[in-house]
Amino acid sequence: MTDFATACVRAGYEAGKGEPVNAPIVQSTTFRWETTEQVHELFDLDNTEFFYSRIDNPTSNVAERHLSALEGGVGAVMTSSGQAANQFALLNILNTGDHVLCSKALYGGTINLFQNTLGRLGLESTFVDQDSPLDELQKHIRPNTKAVFAESISNPVIKVLDIEKFAQLAHTNHVPLIIDNTFATPYFCRPFEFGADIITHSTTKYLDGQAVHVGGMVIDSGNFDWQVAYEKTGKFAGLIEPDTTYKGMQYVKTFGNQAYSVKMRQQLQRDYGATPAPWSAFLLDLGIKTLHVRMPRHAENALALAQTLQKHEKVQAVHYPALAGDEYYNLAQKYMPKGASGVLAVEIKAQKAGESPRDAAGRFINALKLFNIEVHVADIRSCALHPASSTHRQLTDDELTAAGIAPGLVRLSVGLESARDIVADVEQALNAS
Numbered sequence: 001m002t003d004f005a006t007a008c009v010r011a012g013y014e015a016g017k018g019e020p021v022n023a024p025i026v027q028s029t030t031f032r033w034e035t036t037e038q039v040h041e042l043f044d045l046d047n048t049e050f051f052y053s054r055i056d057n058p059t060s061n062v063a064e065r066h067l068s069a070l071e072g073g074v075g076a077v078m079t080s081s082g083q084a085a086n087q088f089a090l091l092n093i094l095n096t097g098d099h100v101l102c103s104k105a106l107y108g109g110t111i112n113l114f115q116n117t118l119g120r121l122g123l124e125s126t127f128v129d130q131d132s133p134l135d136e137l138q139k140h141i142r143p144n145t146k147a148v149f150a151e152s153i154s155n156p157v158i159k160v161l162d163i164e165k166f167a168q169l170a171h172t173n174h175v176p177l178i179i180d181n182t183f184a185t186p187y188f189c190r191p192f193e194f195g196a197d198i199i200t201h202s203t204t205k206y207l208d209g210q211a212v213h214v215g216g217m218v219i220d221s222g223n224f225d226w227q228v229a230y231e232k233t234g235k236f237a238g239l240i241e242p243d244t245t246y247k248g249m250q251y252v253k254t255f256g257n258q259a260y261s262v263k264m265r266q267q268l269q270r271d272y273g274a275t276p277a278p279w280s281a282f283l284l285d286l287g288i289k290t291l292h293v294r295m296p297r298h299a300e301n302a303l304a305l306a307q308t309l310q311k312h313e314k315v316q317a318v319h320y321p322a323l324a325g326d327e328y329y330n331l332a333q334k335y336m337p338k339g340a341s342g343v344l345a346v347e348i349k350a351q352k353a354g355e356s357p358r359d360a361a362g363r364f365i366n367a368l369k370l371f372n373i374e375v376h377v378a379d380i381r382s383c384a385l386h387p388a389s390s391t392h393r394q395l396t397d398d399e400l401t402a403a404g405i406a407p408g409l410v411r412l413s414v415g416l417e418s419a420r421d422i423v424a425d426v427e428q429a430l431n432a433s
């Protein structure tokens with residue numbers, strides 16, 4: 001590919017003579033065809049041009065090509081949210097009775113989705129410690145395991161995944177590795193280069209960058225050999241055997257290494273319709289154009305804050321993988337040497353005798369002035385969230401600790417304000433609390 005910066009600005013759309021330099025927002029549900037025979041071809045997948053925006057739309061196509069180019073993929077499907085993207089990534093290859101092996105360091109919404117909602121449909125998930133050695137992880141693989149899933153940088157406890165270890169685990173067992181690359185973005189980490197097969201994103205975060213749309217994306221590397229896996233294990237029949245809803249068409253035979261993304265669009269978007277609005281796709285595409293300019297500054301500001309927090313007497317621990325001495329520093333140097341996003345986690349100490357760190361963290365977050373309190377991360381404004389009193393408030397301190405989330409842990413998403421103002425706000429909040 002061209003340089004990353006050039007791809008950020010230019011990939012996905014090229015204006016022709018006299019055409020707008022911005023890809024137009026195609027705000028149309030449907031598309032005109034001239035004969036009913038042409039429509040037959042569309043319904044048989046002999047022609048994959050646009051005909052109905054639930055399945056495919058030119059504006060979301062631009063965003064798909066754009067992000068796919070940055071990740072190094074061969075095909076992508078944009079969805080209406082990151083939740084839909086992770087759901088589709090699994091439903092495209094798992095059926096009732098199948099199993100997915102996941103890291104337990106995942107966004108809480110993903111754990112809910114996999115464990116509870118997909119669990120009720122008969123899909124099984126096992127959540128493992130991603131730092132375990134390979135032979136330990138292997139013990140959790142079952143005959144019905146169809147995928148391995150993890151986040152490159154985990155939310156809200158900022159861990160860095162050993163992607164090559166997970167790729168080895170997946171490939172030894174003839175299943176794909178799916179990586180949620182939301183926090184790292186392709187600016188910091190390109191999981192396909194380390195053996196991941198499929199990447200998902202909540203594009204709601206840094207890719208948009210300004211908190212203006214909710215969206216998701218699934219990107220296929222085109223590297224996983226579904227045919228070989230099918231021949232060795234009988235898995236992934238849906239990609240190999242005839243699809244009766246398209247007159248017996250076979251995805252791998254017809255679409256080669258784009259089979260996974262074509263199947264997702266033509267089956268899952270057709271049937272579930274987790275379709276992004278063209279306006280959302282346009283906003284996403286706009287955001288991606290400046291990713292390479294925004295992300296270094298997020299990382300710079302986050303590192304400056306982490307270095308200050310590390311020395312502060314009211315701080316128990318700082319989790320930021322680009323900080324020398326962090327537990328994940330070496331993995332971060334390997335997989336994301338340019339930086340580790342703008343999100344960090346800080347554990348606040350109890351400040352008075354008898355006080356719990358949960359209460360101390362609550363007082364700290366209330367004293368912040370520049371940082372917004374938001375159920376969100378990863379945009380230009382700095383924001384903070386205390387999991388123990390928000391997303392995880394139903395858990396006791398013991399349950400939180402078992403989930404790897406300290407009761408005094410605060411997640412800080414460092415924005416693009418000046419580093420001086422960001423650090424000063426956090427210091428004044430620590431001192432005031």
Ligand SMILES: Cc1ncc(COP(=O)(O)O)c(C=O)c1O
Binds near residue numbers: 083107
């Ligand atoms: C890592 C990660 N994956 C997926 C999601 C879900 O994305 P969305 O909110 O766009 O549905 C989130 C949301 O915070 C996330 O942080």
